[in-house]
Amino acid sequence: MRLFFSGIRKLYRRPATFVTFGLLVGLIVLILILAGATASRTVGTGSASGQSSRAAIKDLLTFPGAYDRMLSVVVSIGGLFGMIYGAAIAGSEWSWGTLKSAVARGESRVRYMLLSYASIGLMIAIGIVVVFVIADVAAVASASLAGISTSGLSDTSTLSDLPERLLKGWVAVMEETALGFAIATLARSQLAGIGAGIAFYFGEGFASLLLPDIVKFMPFSVASAAVSTGSGSGLGGGASATASLPADQALVMVFVWLIGCLVVVSLFSDRAEITG
């Protein structure tokens, strides 16, 4: 427990935490406001492309469906940020040598790394809820900008499903975070971890065009499939797979990846020679 709370304190004081959070919020709000502005500008135009993009934006911003859309946005963009964040935290333990100090004090390497991941989990849980709320507020603002009705905002059945949806979203982001965490542990470096993670993210998005049947099992695809409700497209980087797994199957794959990554982290940390 000491280590877990220490992990939280370390993350709370860490500039990267707030930089990541700020960038994520900024990006999502920017996208939504731009969407609203685009839709409001295309209102009067009669062109076909203007009409279809307005329809897509209307689909994105109309509640209660917009709740799901916002969650998809948070999970897909948040997943990328989570992965970078995980890589930064795990990588710095190696490159700063702080893991070395703990191990020399008799701390268990596996416990240390896993509890550090667990404290990231708490920060991300808070982050997801806050970002989701901000995204919804931005969507409402954007919808009114575009003249889209927000009457579905208080749809009770959607609202009562939200906690479970958010929980799934958190698990999905945690899986992507675990991936960054594992890559950075293997690379023993934050930069290498972040770089490899980003390459993975875009590589997966690109590969989905060529090998959709394989890519649908890959970490980012399963993460977005696990939170999707089947309708709509959302905004997905690596997640824009054409073929995707059904949500419950995807959730199982999310757990497989998450646990797999943590096993890799544990095995590697346990065996690694710490010579930094």
Place this chain on the structure above:
Amino acid sequence: MIGTGGVRMGGAGVSATSGAGGASGTDDLALATRGLRKSYGPRRALDGLDLSVPAGVVYGFLGPNGAGKTTTMRVLTGLIHADGGTVEVLGKPFRRGDRHRLFEVGALIESPTFYPYLSARANLRELAASGAPVPSKRIEELLDLVGLCDRANDKVQNYSMGMKQRLGIAAALLSDPKLLLLDEPANGLDPAGIVAMRDTLKTLASQGKTVFVSSHLLAEVQVMADVVGIIAAGKLVREGPLKELLSMQGVIKVRVRPNLVDGAIAALAPLAKAERLTETDRDEGWLSVHLGTNRAEEVNQKLAGAGIYASGLESGTDLEMLFLELTGGQGPSSSEGEFVGLGSPNGAQNGGAPAGKGTAA
């Protein structure tokens, strides 16, 4: 940095040292390694290292660059695992999985490591969350001990090298360890810091703690260590109480007229074998005789008997010389013939040291 200036209470347990290669009797040792081997890929770093560190002493762990000091420290703290051999820490075996033994050990290995974005105080606090529990007032005591109280809330990324080193020493002392492993702790410390650290380490040893410290500052080790171990190429080459080692390693320096150097060598030949007789600086007429320092009079007498009168005579013992001799004294130019290189005697008592040129530095 306060020195706590405690008085040493003699080298308790010093006599317990076994010589190099003494295979048994690790009972009253704070730290013992037997046949320790470690390779990094094809490169062998430790090659059957036997160390015997008695409890309650300051142990100077010496060796040239790349001799395996840091590697040894890493093995002792479980950062890497030996390929072979055994380690005993505080009287009990230390193997893979015995990490709890380290709860009684404090270490500073190679360079101190911290979260740059946290303050010194926060770094110690978070480090204390790992390993053995630490009372929070201990952190304040240590910040005071290493003289960082005033700057304890500053981020470590803004620290100078010596300040980081001080904080690293504080971190090593966090759990009030019975065994302290310090890898070149004087790195970057200012002179006052070095003196204070020396006092602190001696005080710890006088309290029964064991301090295992590697250093290249031989003069520092000479005044601080009770026992030294010298390694080269991953093997122990000499180990024992410092006084004993040095008494066998006396040196008497004589200055004669330069044209009489050969005569002086001939006159002193009965006292010391050729390899114990060193011509340090022919132009200045300095000679060194490796002899117990109590035999300085005899040297003088022999010279006088041959009609050569010394214009200078110094005697002293020097760890540096012992070190260079045992480790092959890889100085810039080891001298020719049977004359061995001689380090400049900055550890010796007498001032006015000869110019010791053309010798290992």
